Amino acid sequence: MFEPSVPKPDQLLNREMSWLEFNQRVLAQAQDSDNPLLERIKFLAITGSNLDEFFMVRIGSLQILIGSKHERPDVTGYRPQALLELAGERVRRLMADQYRCFAELQEGLTRHGIKQLEMAQLNRQQLGRMRDWFEANVVSTMSPLTIDGVDRFPLLAESELALVVHLQSEPAQMLGGDWREAVDETQRASQERFAVLPLGRALDRFVLVPGESGYGYVLLEALIKEFVGDFFPGQTVLDAAAFRITRNADMRVDEDGAFDLLHGMQEILAERKESSCVRLEIEAAASAATREFLMQCLKIDDLHVFPAAGPLRIKDWFKIAGLPGFDGLRFDAWPPQETPHFSPDRNIFDVIRDADRILIHPYQAYDPVVRFLEAAADDPDVLAIKQTLYRTSSRSQMVQALERAAGNKKHVTAIVELKARFDEERNIMWAKRLETQGVNVVYGVRGLKTHAKVCVVVRRDPDGLRRYCHFGTGNYNEATASLYSDVSYFTCDDVLSGDAISFFNAITGMSIPQPLRKLSMAPLGLRQHMLDMIAVEIENAKKDIPSGIRLKLNSLVDPVIISGLYKASQAGVPVSLSVRGICCLRPGVPGLSENIEVTSIIDRYLEHARIYFFQHGADGRVFISSADMMARNLDRRVELLIPVEDETCRRRLLEVLDYYFQDNVKAKRLQSDGSYTAVSRGPEEPEFHCQKELFKLAVQQRAEQFLAERSMFHPHRREADVDDVL
Numbered sequence: 001m002f003e004p005s006v007p008k009p010d011q012l013l014n015r016e017m018s019w020l021e022f023n024q025r026v027l028a029q030a031q032d033s034d035n036p037l038l039e040r041i042k043f044l045a046i047t048g049s050n051l052d053e054f055f056m057v058r059i060g061s062l063q064i065l066i067g068s069k070h071e072r073p074d075v076t077g078y079r080p081q082a083l084l085e086l087a088g089e090r091v092r093r094l095m096a097d098q099y100r101c102f103a104e105l106q107e108g109l110t111r112h113g114i115k116q117l118e119m120a121q122l123n124r125q126q127l128g129r130m131r132d133w134f135e136a137n138v139v140s141t142m143s144p145l146t147i148d149g150v151d152r153f154p155l156l157a158e159s160e161l162a163l164v165v166h167l168q169s170e171p172a173q174m175l176g177g178d179w180r181e182a183v184d185e186t187q188r189a190s191q192e193r194f195a196v197l198p199l200g201r202a203l204d205r206f207v208l209v210p211g212e213s214g215y216g217y218v219l220l221e222a223l224i225k226e227f228v229g230d231f232f233p234g235q236t237v238l239d240a241a242a243f244r245i246t247r248n249a250d251m252r253v254d255e256d257g258a259f260d261l262l263h264g265m266q267e268i269l270a271e272r273k274e275s276s277c278v279r280l281e282i283e284a285a286a287s288a289a290t291r292e293f294l295m296q297c298l299k300i301d302d303l304h305v306f307p308a309a310g311p312l313r314i315k316d317w318f319k320i321a322g323l324p325g326f327d328g329l330r331f332d333a334w335p336p337q338e339t340p341h342f343s344p345d346r347n348i349f350d351v352i353r354d355a356d357r358i359l360i361h362p363y364q365a366y367d368p369v370v371r372f373l374e375a376a377a378d379d380p381d382v383l384a385i386k387q388t389l390y391r392t393s394s395r396s397q398m399v400q401a402l403e404r405a406a407g408n409k410k411h412v413t414a415i416v417e418l419k420a421r422f423d424e425e426r427n428i429m430w431a432k433r434l435e436t437q438g439v440n441v442v443y444g445v446r447g448l449k450t451h452a453k454v455c456v457v458v459r460r461d462p463d464g465l466r467r468y469c470h471f472g473t474g475n476y477n478e479a480t481a482s483l484y485s486d487v488s489y490f491t492c493d494d495v496l497s498g499d500a501i502s503f504f505n506a507i508t509g510m511s512i513p514q515p516l517r518k519l520s521m522a523p524l525g526l527r528q529h530m531l532d533m534i535a536v537e538i539e540n541a542k543k544d545i546p547s548g549i550r551l552k553l554n555s556l557v558d559p560v561i562i563s564g565l566y567k568a569s570q571a572g573v574p575v576s577l578s579v580r581g582i583c584c585l586r587p588g589v590p591g592l593s594e595n596i597e598v599t600s601i602i603d604r605y606l607e608h609a610r611i612y613f614f615q616h617g618a619d620g621r622v623f624i625s626s627a628d629m630m631a632r633n634l635d636r637r638v639e640l641l642i643p644v645e646d647e648t649c650r651r652r653l654l655e656v657l658d659y660y661f662q663d664n665v666k667a668k669r670l671q672s673d674g675s676y677t678a679v680s681r682g683p684e685e686p687e688f689h690c691q692k693e694l695f696k697l698a699v700q701q702r703a704e705q706f707l708a709e710r711s712m713f714h715p716h717r718r719e720a721d722v723d724d725v726l
Contacts, residue, residue: 001074004557009077011592013674015586016058020090022581023050025602025676027094036419037108038329039604042321044101046407048314051091052159052246056278059087060248075559076584080093086305095593098307099644103627112329113214114320119226122209122218127720130218133619134227141202142224144195144231151295154196159249161205161226161313163197166290167232167237170486190237194293197231197268204318215323219311220588239268241286243294244312246279280305281312331604336365336482337698348375349459352468356646360486360656361474362605363698366481370490372470373398376403376457381467384411386504388450393479399430406438409566411459413440413508417450442508444637448523450507452626456500472644473609473624480605483690484608487624489644493518496642507638522627522639527560529641530629533621534564535612536572538615548615549575550657554608555582556598557630566641569595578660579670580607584628586672599679601663603691611653612641622650656694663690 029035030043065080072077078086106116110288122130138598144165145154169191186385199205199220202206229237239436275480276643277298282291284307296306339359341351348371351357359368374397376382377480385405392399396539406412416431418424444450453472458465461516473488486616497521506513513524534549541547556562562585565575575596587596627639644650660667665687668676681687 004560005563007563009075010071011477011566011586011589012076012559012562013586014074014078014083015582015584016062016075016087017090017674018096018582018584019054019058020087021674021676022600023047023054024094024097025600026050027097027101027184028668029602030105031097033152035330036331037105037112038321038326039331040101040321041317041502042107043106044098044105045317045321047094048317052315055246056158056249058276059084063248063276073597077203082307084129084301092306094336095306095308096315099352102310102314109320112326114323114479115212115214115216116177117209117212117216117218119218119222124488126209126211129228129594130207130223132251133207133229138201138224138227139230142197142200144197146195147297148192148193154198156196156198156245158249159244160201161199161221161242161244163199163221163240164243164286164290165195165197165228165232165293166192166293167195167518168192168236169234177467183270189431190296194290195232196404197228206319211484216545221292222240222576225652225678239290242312243280243282243286245277245298247426248276248278248280252526254577257605262646271529278304281308283307283312284309301379322352326506334363334695335361336367336602337702338365338651339368339669339702340369340708342368344371348372349457349461352492353461353466356493356644356649357488358644358649358652358654359490360609360694360698361486361488362482362484362597363695366488368490369476369481370397370455370478371403371467372490373401373405373455376459376468377401377408377410379459382410382457383459384413385455386413386458387455387476388415388417388452388499389427389476390417390449390451390453391431391475391477391480392426393477396430396476397478398476399434401521402434403437406434410439413442413504414443415450415507417444419444419449421695440508445507448636448638451633452503452521452638452639454503454640456497456501456545458524464491468492468646469497469500471496471500471624473611473626485694487609487611489624489642489649491646493645496633503640518642522633522637522641526625526627526639527558527634530561531564531611533612533616534561534568536616537573537614538568538613541568541571541573546615547573547617548613549573550613550661551576551629552607552609552657552660553613553628554576554580554610555628555630557582557584557628558634559584561629561634565596566592569593576610576661579659583670586674587670588672593672599661599667600662600670600676601660601690602664602668603666613654613657620650620654622653622655639713655697659688659690659697662688665689666691 026043027047030040030047032040062080062084066084071079076652081680092431103245109115139140141234162618203220205220207216207220207223211217225240228240277300279293280298280300281305282294282305291305295301321573341357342348348368376385387402402412402414403635416427416432416434418427431441431443453474453476455470457468459468462511469491471489472485472486474481492509494564495517496519499516502516503519503521513521520526537547565585568575573595577596577598579598585593585596587598610628612623612625614621622644623641625639625641627633627641644653664679664681664685666689667679669679670676
């Protein structure tokens with residue numbers, strides 16, 4: 001056995017810098033000419049969205065540390081101010097790559113009839129039509145806000161685009177000749193002022209240009225700049241520049257002092273709208289005077305200013321990526337495959353009772369998960385439903401099923417996590433709705449986020465009560481289920497389902513959690529369970545017993561887990577890691593991690609599943625989990641680690657793991673210095689594209705299962721009725 005420890009600073013990669021390298025890998029997909037054009041646009045938009053969150057959360061937290069005079073270095077040896085400067089420098093390089101890529105993609109779009117036009121490119125007729133549109137739409141909906149002092153800057157919505165306009169007032173009486181010659185510099189400066197014009201969200205940013213073939217548009221901010229003088233008659237526009245600010249979103253409710261968590265979260269959302277500026281984005285052509293004025297108003301320095309060599313808020317190009325009618329510029333469709341086991345004409349509870357079931361989304365349809373809840377809501381033999389909700393869709397069918405179940409007099413409990421960042425508002429709305437429908441709503445655990453994905457249905461079967469469980473690696477969100485790669489596990493295993501009930505009772509009953517027989521739960525024992533499993537591999541390697549560790553996860557940050565993997569490597573345990581995003585482990589360091597390989601896959605689906613395998617001699621152990629190996633997951637969240645013991649399900653998950661570690665098309669290999677290189681492929685080695693092969697596997701399994709189902713007879717079972725119970 002080994003004693004957990006924290007590696008030395010030079011043995012770890014910095015978390016913030018690793019995150020930025022992840023976004024660089026996403027950008028690489030936008031730069032890859034092998035990807036279809038509109039898919040490249042989508043990847044570029046993702047990098048913009050990712051960068052917004054990085055500033056709101058990671059840079060926001062650094063600003064809080066700096067403001068509180070926190071000088072202690074992190075585990076990689078960086079103090080907050082030094083890390084802020086290092087991250088800012090890296091972001092600027094990333095932005096330069098973004099806008100070079102943007103310019104290249106714009107050329108490609110133009111060739112295919114999707115044209116972003118400058119106002120100077122419009123002919124006289126088009127310009128006249130644009131002025132008419134401006135007067136009918138912009139002048140009617142937008143209002144300029146004069147700023148008469150740096151302390152009276154308007155409160156702008158988070159990430160809202162705006163124009164700052166530098167104006168000069170003309171004297172009420174002309175002094176003869178050119179009045180500018182009669183006004184000295186001091187007087188002239190006193191006649192200058194600034195105004196802000198928020199663009200809001202009411203008008204589409206992409207304004208169609210009449211008379212253009214294909215899809216020709218001008219950007220709303222460019223159109224407004226062309227006619228902005230109409231808002232300020234009698235004044236000279238010296239400069240007009242687009243800008244936006246990013247605010248600190250790393251704000252937490254004081255749960256010890258908050259009597260009502262729902263009210264506390266609503267206050268946090270209100271405070272976030274007024275939090276400090278962590279980034280000012282402004283178009284690079286803005287004048288020095290305009291830029292200096294905004295910096296004074298926002299009380300920031302050059303470190304927080306990021307000039308853009310192209311349009312701001314690049315995530316808006318999701319709309320261009322989704323334009324209808326350009327299917328030839330997108331990936332070929334991979335429709336989610338139905339699974340004959342879960343055929344709509346079969347009772348879903350019979351299906352789960354017959355055998356444990358594994359689904360790999362989105363290659364296999366998410367519909368069985370939705371139908372599981374809908375069937376439970378309507379089945380007269382279902383007595384109770386218990387479910388966690390972390391992030392849901394705006395029109396969640398599953399939440400509607402919970403409402404319907406409560407209306408059908410079933411006992412329904414929902415643990416709705418109000419502290420799910422950026423989904424707080426939606427979760428508050430759902431929590432209120434569920435409560436009004438008679439659902440027992442619990443707002444998670446004080447001081448922790450409930451991130452586990454589990455649903456238990458208690459049903460009265462002919463042979464007695466039975467608990468049916470769904471465990472997942474992804475959120476109960478049917479909208480993102482078509483975009484994220486995740487695992488669903490259905491079972492009515494008596495021990496697992498009993499553990500799941502104990503899990504819910506501990507949270508909803510505010511009781512001391514009872515020992516779990518198969519499940520592991522964070523923050524109580526999940527990390528230790530992982531360390532114990534690593535320790536077994538170390539001991540087996542020392543005894544020449546087969547050993548090995550293969551982990552697929554999103555982030556690997558926790559220093560203690562990393563220390564355990566280092567010790568496994570030093571003992572000769574082969575360790576293979578597929579880490580989509582942040583990885584603070586340094587692989588391939590002699591004497592430390594030479595037996596560890598780390599790859600990352602960025603592809604059309606967001607890799608989100610956590611699958612963990614430990615060789616355990618001849619008795620391989622397979623788990624799925626809601627948890628990544630990060631301190632926040634292991635110490636500050638309620639998570640679950642679920643063993644998968646059914647042999648068919650285990651084989652399926654191991655097959656999926658094999659696919660990830662065979663990828664030589666999209667996979668990148670992490671180097672010890674934190675950089676990534678493409679996984680090399682021999683001259684005779686065939687391409688292996690993991691996600692493509694997983695889709696082909698789902699198609700093949702659907703065909704095989706369909707043939708197997710046709711050769712089997714499924715008798716109707718007699719269901720329990722009232723007389724049976726009485």
